[in-house]
Amino acid sequence: MLVPCLLLVLTGCADTRYYWQSVTGHWQLMQAARPIDHWLADPTTPLALQQRLKLARDMRRFAVTELHLPDNASYQRYADLQRRHVVWNVVAAPEFSLTLKTWCFPVAGCVGYRGYFSEADAQAEAQAQRAAGLEASVYGVPAYSTLGWMNWVGGDPLLNTFIHYPAGEVARLLFHELSHQVLYVPDDMVFNESFATAVERLGGALWLAQQASPEGRQAYADFDARRQQFRLLTRNTRDRLKEIYSTDGPQATAKKNQAALKQQTMRDFRAAYAELKASWGGYSGFDAWVAQANNATFGAQAAYDELVPGFEALFVREGRQWPTFYDAVKDLAKRPQKERAQQLKQLAAEQKG
Template sequence: MRKKIALAVVGVLVVLLVWQWELVSYGLMQARGQVRIMVNSRPVAELMADPNYPDSLKQKLKLIAEIKRFAIDSLRLDPSGSYESFYDLQGKPLMWVLVGAERFRLVPVSFEVPILGTFSYKGFFDESRLREADSLLRKQGYDTRINEVAAYSTLGFLNDPILSNMLDRSEGSLAELIIHELTHGTLFVRDNLEYNENVADFVGEYGAERFLAQKYGRDSEQYRNYVAGKTFYERYDEHILRGTRLLDSLYQSFKPQTPVAVKDSLKWETIGQIVATSDTLTDERTQTSMRLVNKRRFSKLNLPNNAYFIGYLTYRKQQNRFRQEFENQFNSDFGRYLTHLKQTYPSL
């Protein structure tokens, strides 16, 4: 009898494994990538004691420790064991994310992640698996975009290491990144990626500005450059978000009988206008008109597609909402606002 039960259990497991093989194999791929990072990370204390490790990089490691302490003590983000080890990427990408979007609607392809919920992107440690997934989406008629990942958070389940590419960042960019990722470990709502990324962006930017003001002073080059850059990218965000509204209106005007060739022509004409008009944006860090990095990247033969605009809707659409709540309803009291967010949006 026991043997029959055991065989039945094994049979059920085999069926489940075959049925969900894509999910299982994807999970194994991600687990291998995470284990590789954990196994090959070195304690920061070990690097700091290494006489052969460059002093300039040791200063960046010290700065990260200061940023983390500020995030916990001053911003009241949850304590974390992250950023106390170091992983050398050796000049290679950490991982990639794939974003998919419908061809004539600003609607993302959804990817289900067990426990965490639905995401509008999918991460890959394996580049060959990434290319296969990208090819499949494109064959199905979706717009796609692949981005390299500079950092990510395991949401407090694991202790995330400092990545070698982080040390190339300016003081302000580094502070924003560390605080952004620590925010994910404090506030993360299942099935609400847009909220999670927008709130982490808001806290990251607010926290970085406060940190720089406290450490270097508001007259410092570090602070002034960060604020000027933040202002510039806010202009770019607004420009792109206006573009998403323009595209959305265009797509809604399409009729079922509108030929695909006509839809494509109008789509790319509109996207081309959005890219071209980004030339009007200025950057106070240089006091001169400059072309955006994104603008230089795109040519007439390589315009951003719907997947690019989906990224902005995911990360930046709610920025004004958080800022207005913080300033108007909570009188810029961050402690009260963080408590409100925790109570209103229970995290995992």
Template sequence: YTLFSEIKEEYLGWNVYAAPKYSVEPITWSFPVAGRVVYRGYFSKEGALKFAKQIEEEGNDVYVSPISAYSTLGWYNDPVLSSHLRLNEIRLAGLIIHELAHQQLYVKGDSRFNESFAVTVERAGVLRWLKSTGRDDQIGMAEKMWEQQDAANSKMLDARSRLNELYHSGIDSALMEQKKDFLLKEFTGEIGRPRFGEMNNAYFVPVNTYYSMVPKFQSMLDSLGGDFKKFYRETEVLEASPPAPKPQ
């Protein structure tokens, strides 16, 4: 992130997330470098919406949201984009640290592990950056922002869990559809309408991907006294160990 690139659009691109009609587990796509991931990216919104419509017509839930940044995983010198300059210092620093974290450790085919790991590194890295650059007055601002994020994320993850319970209840599809609609209306009232698109199963894919493992990684980092080198070694060991069953 030593280069700068001007882009004409407000966003770098658009991601398509999808999930079956009666499941909160994401539909995934496979790519050569990244492996299997829970999103499919497009530079144009039109391209994303066209693909989303195709997936939706197959009977799935879809959610389309903007892409703010990306990482080529160290293959290229990724630039700071003109769209990033709209962010405040805390968010911009967090974005850069998050993407650099993917260069430190990336598990091919495990989006949830990768993004939750990067969020953990992002937050800890921002705090150290603020302290090392004499911005101690902004530490409280950052912590308050994350506290608000976590409160919202907790509601969304709880909503996702309630949907998952419904889909595993064994009731017939007609009643399940009614209960799904009822829950989504209830969640919309509690959480608020999505900024992009409608609330459905796919809407919960990003929050589960980016935040569901953060408490686990944060606990690990804290137990190591905040030592990043030890943390990276431990996460590499965790990544190499046999995968545990994913919580529904």
């Protein structure tokens, strides 16, 4: 499933209440975090958690030595938040568009989601977006990145919200979040998330090949195969929706046709998912996503997928060398947004061809 990131802004916000919940929520998280060695030395720490913390520590070292990701305070501590998610994100989009509503913050710029440390607050925000005529969804987030801004006070910690994920997923998540500390471009969510997703996929594959047991690699391969099938289904559905929403013609007629075609596309999507689920023996990991699927959820997922093939092609072009790959990405980030996106798409097409 997706591993979305809340780029928490602690530098200012016009909405005082929202700013306050962000600051207090993050502060509580930081207060709950203790160094990994403290947890390992505590006799009350469950054995399963001890094993996972040792594994995560090895993954963190791998991220530095093999992937050349930042070597700093992040993910050197652990916190148990006593809940399933660290934050809840709200996404919203128009009835006939996959373009996400954006919220803008100092430094981080504009992003297509708004995060809350309270699920009730997130649901209230989603309802407000629906009242304004948008489609909205709320989803729980297992981790987020502060872009390295908080390393001086301990950095982003490991969390109970993801520490017991399949080992390959924990590795991918860590690599994804750390990549945001390599580069973050304000106002370009698709570029940022696609870059981080490319790093997590490439780095995760390398970690599995070098560090995982044969049984672990097989278990993860089975898990990832289901995810890739689901992503293909959602990508095809997004393409159909984009085509529907771009229909020409008089506005009234177009909207009538769009509504009918949209409804049919969503029915087809859910029917195809039911077939996939049956082929997986009833695996239900994507049920919650499918249940609330709408323009907002499809739009959010696109940010994590759209430019990934281009970044992967760039990695190959740079000789699969992480430092030169990061330098190339930083150079690309200096170009205008449309230009860098177009170049990534061209690289992907050339590799595919």
